[in-house]
Amino acid sequence: xxxxxxxxxxxxRIWRDPPGLWGxxxxxxxxxxxxxxxxxxxxxxxxxxxxxxxxRWQLSVPENTRMTPQLFNESFSLHGSxxxxxxxxxxxEAMALWLVPLMLGxxxxxxxxxxxxxxxxxxxxxxxxxxxxxxxxxxxxxxxEYPPLSGPAYSPGHRADIWAQMITFTEVAALAxxxxxxxxxxxxxxxxxxxxxxxxxxxxxxxxxxxxILSMPAIMLVTSMLISDRLVSTQFFSVAAGGDNxxxxxxxxxxxxxxxxxxxxxxxxxxxxxxxxFSRRPLFGHSALVLAILSIGALAFGLWVHHMFAVGLPxxxxxxxxAASMAIAVPAGLQIFCWTASIWxxxxxxxxxxxxxxxxxxxxxxxxxxxxxxxxxxxDLQLTDTYFIVAHLHYVLVGGxxxxxxxxxxxxxxxxxxxxxxxxxxxxxxxxxVGGFNLGFFPMHIxxxxxxxxxVYTYPAGMGWETxxxxxxxxxxxxxxxxxxxxxxxxxxxxxxxxxxxDPWGGSTLEWASASPPPAWNIAFTPVVESLTPMxxxxxPLKAMDGLENDRREVLITSVTGGGPLYRxxxxxxxxxxxxxxxxxxxxxxxxxxxxxxxxAGALPIxxxxxxxxxxxxPRAKIGPFEAKP
Amino acid sequence: xTGPRDFEIVGSLANLPASANGPRHLVWWGNIGFMxxxxxxxxxxxxxxLYLMTQAPAWPPAGDSLPGLLWSGVFTAGLLLSQIxxxxxxxxxxxxxxxxxxxxxxxxxxxxxxxxxxxxFEFAHLGVPWYHDAYGSVIWMLLVLHTVHVVTDWGDTxxxxxxxxxxxxxxxxxxxxxDNSNYWTFVVLCWLPVYVLIYWAPRSL
Numbered sequence: 001x002x003x004x005x006x007x008x009x010x011x012x013r014i015w016r017d018p019p020g021l022w023g024x025x026x027x028x029x030x031x032x033x034x035x036x037x038x039x040x041x042x043x044x045x046x047x048x049x050x051x052x053x054x055x056r057w058q059l060s061v062p063e064n065t066r067m068t069p070q071l072f073n074e075s076f077s078l079h080g081s082x083x084x085x086x087x088x089x090x091x092x093e094a095m096a097l098w099l100v101p102l103m104l105g106x107x108x109x110x111x112x113x114x115x116x117x118x119x120x121x122x123x124x125x126x127x128x129x130x131x132x133x134x135x136x137x138x139x140x141x142x143x144x145e146y147p148p149l150s151g152p153a154y155s156p157g158h159r160a161d162i163w164a165q166m167i168t169f170t171e172v173a174a175l176a177x178x179x180x181x182x183x184x185x186x187x188x189x190x191x192x193x194x195x196x197x198x199x200x201x202x203x204x205x206x207x208x209x210x211x212x213i214l215s216m217p218a219i220m221l222v223t224s225m226l227i228s229d230r231l232v233s234t235q236f237f238s239v240a241a242g243g244d245n246x247x248x249x250x251x252x253x254x255x256x257x258x259x260x261x262x263x264x265x266x267x268x269x270x271x272x273x274x275x276x277x278f279s280r281r282p283l284f285g286h287s288a289l290v291l292a293i294l295s296i297g298a299l300a301f302g303l304w305v306h307h308m309f310a311v312g313l314p315x316x317x318x319x320x321x322x323a324a325s326m327a328i329a330v331p332a333g334l335q336i337f338c339w340t341a342s343i344w345x346x347x348x349x350x351x352x353x354x355x356x357x358x359x360x361x362x363x364x365x366x367x368x369x370x371x372x373x374x375x376x377x378x379x380d381l382q383l384t385d386t387y388f389i390v391a392h393l394h395y396v397l398v399g400g401x402x403x404x405x406x407x408x409x410x411x412x413x414x415x416x417x418x419x420x421x422x423x424x425x426x427x428x429x430x431x432x433x434v435g436g437f438n439l440g441f442f443p444m445h446i447x448x449x450x451x452x453x454x455x456v457y458t459y460p461a462g463m464g465w466e467t468x469x470x471x472x473x474x475x476x477x478x479x480x481x482x483x484x485x486x487x488x489x490x491x492x493x494x495x496x497x498x499x500x501x502x503d504p505w506g507g508s509t510l511e512w513a514s515a516s517p518p519p520a521w522n523i524a525f526t527p528v529v530e531s532l533t534p535m536x537x538x539x540x541p542l543k544a545m546d547g548l549e550n551d552r553r554e555v556l557i558t559s560v561t562g563g564g565p566l567y568r569x570x571x572x573x574x575x576x577x578x579x580x581x582x583x584x585x586x587x588x589x590x591x592x593x594x595x596x597x598x599x600x601a602g603a604l605p606i607x608x609x610x611x612x613x614x615x616x617x618x619p620r621a622k623i624g625p626f627e628a629k630p
Numbered sequence: 631x632t633g634p635r636d637f638e639i640v641g642s643l644a645n646l647p648a649s650a651n652g653p654r655h656l657v658w659w660g661n662i663g664f665m666x667x668x669x670x671x672x673x674x675x676x677x678x679x680l681y682l683m684t685q686a687p688a689w690p691p692a693g694d695s696l697p698g699l700l701w702s703g704v705f706t707a708g709l710l711l712s713q714i715x716x717x718x719x720x721x722x723x724x725x726x727x728x729x730x731x732x733x734x735x736x737x738x739x740x741x742x743x744x745x746x747x748x749x750x751f752e753f754a755h756l757g758v759p760w761y762h763d764a765y766g767s768v769i770w771m772l773l774v775l776h777t778v779h780v781v782t783d784w785g786d787t788x789x790x791x792x793x794x795x796x797x798x799x800x801x802x803x804x805x806x807x808x809d810n811s812n813y814w815t816f817v818v819l820c821w822l823p824v825y826v827l828i829y830w831a832p833r834s835l
Contacts, residue, residue: 002636110656179663187656191641213663217671221678225771234760234767236678242764244685247678254674502634513635525637541636547644556643557656565643567650570802607785614789616797624732626795 001541003524010550015107015521017574026574028112029520030097033119035416037094040126041087046483047130048087051079053480056440060473062461072457073140078133080143081163085170086129088401089212089259090122092266093177095408096205098416100181102511102518103202105190105527107548107555110183112572113613118176120582125169128590132162139163142455144252145226147237147245152230161230161593164223168589171216178209178216185209186560190510191545192529193563199509199532200276200283203290204269207297208262215258215301222251232596246311253304261300263397265293267404268335271360274353274404274411275339277507279346282533285338292331292338299328309380318377325375332368336361351505352426356407359434363399367392370445385455388448394441403434406486413490414504418516419497425489432482440475443468508533513542526556529563577613584609649801651724651808661809665816668779672820675775679768679827683835690758690765690832697769698755702829705748709818712741716814723807728799731807735791738814742784749777756828769828776824779817786810 017023017032027033055075058067067075097115101108109115132138139159141150150160185206189198225236226248235241237248268289276283283289305313305321339361348354370392374380383389414420447468452459459465503512512535514523525544527534534542545565548554553571558564588602620628652658683689690696715737722730753773760770790810794803 001639111660114660175667179660179667182663183656183659187659213667214670217667218674221671221674225678225767228767228771232761234770235762235764236682236767238764241762242682242686242691243767244682244764247681250681251674251678515634524634525639526643527637528640535635541638543640544637545641545643546639547642547646556646557650557654559654565646566654567647568643569656570648603781611789616793618800619798621795621797621799623728624795 007550008519008524011521011524012519014550014553015519017520023574025579026116026576028108028116028572028574028578030101030109030112030115031416031518033115034094034098037090037097037119037122040123041091041094042487044082044126044130045087045091046487048079048082049480049483051075051082053476055079056473056476058457059459059469061470062459062463062466064458067457069457070140073142073455074133074138076455077139077142077145077163078129081129081139081166083397084143084259085167086122086126088263088397089174090170091405092208092263092401093118093174093181093212095266095270095405096181096209097177099412099511100184100202100205101188102415102514102522103199103509104184104188104193105510105513105523105529106184106188107522107553108571109180110188110555111180113575113578114176114180116575117578117582118173118180120579121169121176121585122173124582124586124589125166125173128162128169128586129166132158137162139166144256146252147226147229147248148239150226151237152233155230158593161227164227165589165593167219167223169586171220172585174212175216178212181205182209182213187557188555189558189563190527190529190556191558191563191565193558195561195563197529197532197563200272200286200289200293201269201509204265204272204293207293208265211258211262211265211297211300215255215262218251219255222248222255225251227592231592246308249308249311250304253307254301257304257307258300260396261296263401265296267360267401268293270404270408270411271339271357273507273509274357274407275342276533277411277505278351278354279342279348280506281342281346282508283338284341284345285334286532289335289338292334295331296328299324299331303328306375306377306380309377310384322375322377326372329368329372336365352421352423352430353407353411353505355427355430356403356410359430360399360403360407363395363403363434363438367395367399371396383448385453386448387444387452387454390454391441391444391448394437394444398437398441406430406433409490411505412511413493414500415511415516415518417494417497418500419493420500420504421493421497422489425485425492429482429486429489432485433479434482436475436478436480436482438475440472440479443472443475447472503535506535508535510534575613577609581606581609581613647801649805651801651805655805657802657805657809658812661812665813669816669820672775672824675768675772676823676827679772679831682764682768683831686765689835691763694763694765695757696832697757697829698752699829701748701751701755702825705745705752706821706825708741708745708748709821712738712745713815713818715741716811716818720808720811723804723811726801726804731799731804732791732794735787735794735807735810738811739784739787739791742780742787742814745780746777746784749780772824772828776817776821779820783810783814783817786813 017027017029058064058072137158139162145160145163148154185202228234229236235243237243237245272283272289302324303321305317306325309318374383374392410421410426447465452465500516502516510527525546526548528543528545548556548568553573554568555571557566557569559566584605588598591598591602622628719731719734719738722734756769758766760766787810790806
């Protein structure tokens with residue numbers, strides 16, 4: 001049956017946002033919040049790309065004077081911090097915020113207001129770093145700011161504080177988003193979607209969220225320790241008073257290594273969704289893929305010391321981490337084989353999203369292999385802090401996460417906008433970006449083997465590094481030009497693209513059941529799931545259940561393993577309080593750069609904002625000492 | 631071009647209840663999520679302590695006095711005893727006993743406030759200021775971390791208690807009381823290893 005008009009109008013009345021600015025500020029619609037996250041992160045990706053281009057300009061010839069050493073330090077610190085903390089992790093979470101409820105056939109996230117709070121706090125982190133940059137308080141110690149260089153003795157002023165506090169912002173935002181995503185996937189699956197019938201995408205997002213929950217406290221703890229060393233003279237990293245600088249590195253990388261997989265694991269979800277749809281068959285080795293992601297999630301916590309081989313740790317420790325680092329290539333390889341087999345076995349077509357999958361497979365395999373090389377402690381000692389590492393990390397992060405993201409963008413763009421992107425311009429953007437990327441970064445492997453250190457603002461003539469640096473710069477220019485084509489295609493298609501309809505690709509999962517773009521309430525009824533690919537039922541109507549209220553916001557809560565309906569949960573309405581709470585938290589974070597008293601003083605407005613947030617909208621008590629007077 | 635899929639209605643959710651309790655409830659899982667985050671924070675802070683301890687030639691470093699056992703003992707005993715009313719409130723919430731959750735939650739707010747008194751004395755008897763050495767820094771960090779949890783839960787309990795008296799109490803509110811009670815249990819459980827680290831690890835070496 002087609003849902004009747006009165007039902008849809010009631011849903012619309014209940015779920016739509018208030019109009020205008022007030023609606024913008026108070027919305028708890030997961031799609032609007034996620035879109036904000038994505039647009040902000042893409043803008044920042046553009047800015048970070050411009051920084052990269054500027055650095056490549058500086059390095060294109062020896063003894064170049066485009067940049068001073070200080071400007072170069074600031075540029076790579078801002079580039080790395082922005083890309084890791086403000087682009088890669090948040091944009092993956094944003095994809096989850098946008099897609100998870102749609103893929104579950106649910107009307108919103110588990111905690112809608114927490115989603116809004118998460119975005120506003122993330123935005124506070126963005127402003128903290130980039131406004132500081134605008135007023136020339138740019139962090140200049142790289143993206144991991146090791147003490148003692150970042151300690152009070154060597155870094156007076158507030159550059160290091162800005163970096164540390166930007167992290168606090170983004171990590172609180174990421175943790176809030178992760179709890180939200182995990183609770184939504186565990187408790188809001190549609191009837192019949194047992195764990196065994198959960199698409200790989202949802203598994204990937206669930207595992208990435210749990211990894212975030214377990215690893216991000218480490219970076220919050222260590223940057224708080226750094227701030228307190230700088231602000232109230234604690235001695236955590238002061239060797240003379242029994243502190244230890246290597247402790248910072250341990251805590252940083254206990255977060256930092258899982259973070260790489262927090263970025264990569266969602267990408268495996270994108271890849272799995274795209275391949276399944278375009279190979280027209282259920283993924284080859286679904287269970288093996290899920291188990292591979294799970295084991296990557298577990299192993300990722302046992303590798304962090306491979307970032308510290310040059311520190312001088314005991315041999316046995318290095319050996320263990322070498323073995324663990326090589327072991328993670330096994331599940332990663334298993335995934336590659338499953339995806340390749342799916343592409344091989346199906347009647348596969350290759351529109352733009354699939355081109356990105358191919359770009360991912362080629363580039364990520366190269367990055368993975370250079371990872372196996374650097375996993376060897378002996379070889380790493382030669383390669384660490386050279387351009388080989390710069391090449392490796394860009395191959396895994398850009399090839400392993402950004403290419404899948406671009407593919408995901410093209411794949412779900414019609415769902416989000418109701419229009420198709422141009423295939424012709426999409427192919428051109430793909431060719432320029434992937435070609436330019438490989439031209440830009442492959443020579444860096446060789447530069448690294450030739451001994452060119454990373455993080456130097458220039459190099460003397462006669463080292464034999466000139467040609468390869470020029471090739472690298474040319475490659476970055478081509479890749480950035482490709483990025484421009486990609487963005488232009490997205491913008492042009494937004495207004496002029498061909499209408500896509502609800503399901504232009506014949507997708508396998510439930511997000512394709514709703515209209516494009518999806519209405520505020522996502523889907524008219526609660527779907528009932530009987531297979532891994534619920535949309536592939538020969539075009540028959542989807543089995544569904546009605547009975548969720550349409551005169552108040554309500555969502556269905558189901559059991560964790562079996563996806564059996566348990567109860568109907570009230571879902572939060574738009575509210576200004578998440579924004580107010582985020583402003584109060586932001587004020588405390590910023591003030592605490594300058595005085596420790598900001599923390600007790602700032603707790604009061606935060607408490608007040610949270611009280612407003614949770615203020616009961618149920619009737620006053622009818623019995624008891626404070627009963628309502630008639 | 632395709633429109634949204636049509637549906638075949640095979641059942642109704644209208645007869646489902648509008649709330650639940652325990653792990654069936656959505657918010658219970660959110661509460662667990664935040665406990666895992668904070669639990670990871672405690673575990674890592676404990677790891678920092680043990681790391682610094684193993685790097686140091688003496689623990690506490692020569693010249694630092696040991697932390698006092700009196701007020702920490704009072705706090706620990708009080709915290710453990712607070713589990714009795716806390717678990718009683720939990721049972722009231724599960725039994726949907728209105729008067730029980732109202733007065734019990736209020737009592738827990740008072741108990742948490744009272745516990746902050748020995749906690750303040752604990753800070754005064756740590757034996758070393760936070761800025762003196764890394765040992766001082768890490769024991770202050772552990773104690774501050776736990777105190778933040780006590781204060782947060784106290785604030786949360788005060789607000790919850792007020793609303794239990796002033797507004798109608800339905801199934802979702804009983805579930806809230808249950809979550810609040812579980813959170814207090816978490817605060818109690820986290821304290822035990824922290825207590826052993828701050829007060830007994832230096833004495834064991």
